[in-house]
Amino acid sequence: MDIDVLNMFLVAGGTLLVPILAFVTSFLLWPAALINIYYWYWRRALGMQVKYSSYGNYQFCYTSRGKPGNKPSVLMLHGFSAHKDMWLSVVKFLPKNLHLVCVDMPGHEGTTRSPLDDYSISGQVKRIHQFVESIGLNKKPFHLVGTSMGGNVAGVYAAQYPTDISSLTLICPAGLDYPNDSTFLKHLKGLEKSSPDDQRIPLIPSTATEMQEMLRLCSFVRFKIPQQVLQGLVDVRIPHNEFYRRLFLALVDEKSRHSLHENMGKIVAPTQIIWGKQDQVLDVSGTEVLAGSIRGCQVEILENCGHSVVMERPRKSAKLMTDFLSSLQSTENNKKHD
Template sequence: MDMDMLYMLLVAGGTLALPILAFLASFFLWPSTLINIYYWYWRRTLGMQVRYVDCGGYRFCYSVRGKPGTRPSILLLHGFSAHKDMWLSVVKFLPKHLHLLCVDMPGHAGTSRTCADDYSILGQVRRIHQFVESVRLNKKPFHLVGTSMGGSVAGVYAARYPAHVCGLTLICPAGLRYPTESRFLKQLQALRRAGVSEGLPLIPSTPQEMEDMLQLCSHVRFKVPQQILQGLVDVRLPHNDFYKEVFMKIVEEDSRHCLQDHMTQITAPLQVIWGKQDQVLDVSGAEVLVGALPGCEVQLLQNCGHSVVMERPRKTAKLVLDFIVAQQGLQSSSSKKQS
């Protein structure tokens, strides 16, 4: 082997080794960095662009893809202590021509966090209304999707601003009086009786607590490497005091059953998606919504927990899209009959 060939092999080996070493260093030393890179990569791959909009000194962070067209725009609201990127697994299975917006909820991720802000459900509804007006999403009725805490906010938003919403999808929504208590609600009651305010199951501060939370939220059991668990904790830990503040607000009397108090005012076509094995918010909540709004469409997913968006992203995307198409078909038929 001549020296030129040897030199080329060394250069090629070094070129390959650098990204591998960088990955290994991130995995073992800075797993939180690796997680952030992962979300950046998937946003880029799926064509989601991160944008900011300011309104009266308050800044919203959101990601967007596509432009308004014949189908309604879709606004997606994430759950407690999550962020806009949790929807990427669903976005992957939605047509690229759809106009999608995923916003960071008040105080979460890139959206402003202020000491004076109201993080109750009604307070968050007011902020989301501010966002909708700031990006002029209300120029045409849009389809609203919310999961868990975001589901409660979405439902109350649809009740309060019916002219803005042409369709509503609630995924395992909070804010109801559930006929059957979930494992999570039983844990909360036990903590209250013991007078303990720390160790809330949805606010982990150690890798073990993170693993426990993942098992609580997901029906599927999978082994997450310790380094990734540590990375997930590292990302969340600086925000845990804020998460606790929000949590205490949404379990207060005026927020705890906020969706239940407003559900009869929902006029938009309603779709309910729920994991049958949800241990956070029991699937019996679907019965409550059907009882109040008998025309709503309900899909209960077998072998699925609270994290429907993460566990069944393809199915979630198909159900939402089919519902939107069906509603548009009904509206078109109604318009033809009237003319």
């Protein structure tokens, strides 16, 4: 083979090999960095822009796509220890003509974390209202979506600020007095009887093994996740675990434990409930509680789905929300023509 041709192949091979080796090395040594790159890529691909807003000295971080229009804007509130990017899997399947806003909840990710802040549900509701006002989202009533802890906040928000809300979607919300205890709630009751040294909270993992256990608790679907990715997920969380523990204790305190239950009777907005039938964190019997209190609410129970509805069934979640909003829009249009 001609030496120049050989050199060309070597150079071409080397050009391809360098980024491949860099990726493999990064995957093995810095999995947390790759996870951040993953979110960055999907935000760009889906047109979600990272933005900041302020209310006094308090800063909120959020992503958004589109602009307010004829249809209600959609505000999405994530769950405990998550962040705004958890909604990306659902955003992928939502219509592009919707104005979407996903905010980091108080103390999470890019939103201000202060040791003086009130992380009870009522405290978080006040902060989310400040966020809504800071970006002028409530100039027109908007659709509010919340999952787990975010569902608790969303439900209480709808009860306390009814004129802000056009409609509501609650996904496996916390804050109820559930007829049946979930696996997780049974574990919590066991913790109350154990010594402080044994009180490991399953939702606050500090090792790859504990991370895997948490995912099994939260999901019915068994995701095959490489060890390096599990470690990366833990590495991202560990610096925040002290805050998560403080937040968790605020959420299970008597002030917040049944916040949604205490406020659900005040919800007047059209409401949609979505729940995974195999939820081990918050039992699906919560649907009975909400359906018995919120007039005319629509209940959707997903088979073969756990607590992480947004991650396990993103396409279905998006379709249910889109259909719900479309049905409300049709009803509104019919009223105008009558």
